[in-house]
Amino acid sequence: MARKALVVKCEKAHARAEHLLSLGKKVVFPTRLYNRCSVCGRVHGYIGKFDMCRICIREAANSGELMGVRKSSW
Structure with missing residues (x-):
């Protein structure tokens, strides 16, 4: 599909x-119910706190759409 x-x-x-x-x-x-990213529909890498996958979280954080989230660097 x-x-x-x-x-x-x-x-x-x-x-x-x-x-x-x-x-x-x-x-x-x-067990047939699984979470999907609300932006792109991706299944893997889903983070429930944001209801998005890791890739969409990274893009949103870099563009400043997520409040209180900063890019980590060391």
Whole structure:
């Protein structure tokens, strides 16, 4: 599948899981739910604090879009 189709599929699965949890039911396959970057849809390198992958965090931090985040150098 193309990346866009996988992103949509993942969003539908998250919505279905939230709906089941709101009804008080257990999610059938909880390991099938995985986090994706909210900017590019990447799966690996996901950092939950920012809801983005490491690459998008680096780009946003370098352009000054993330408050309080600075580039580290030593």
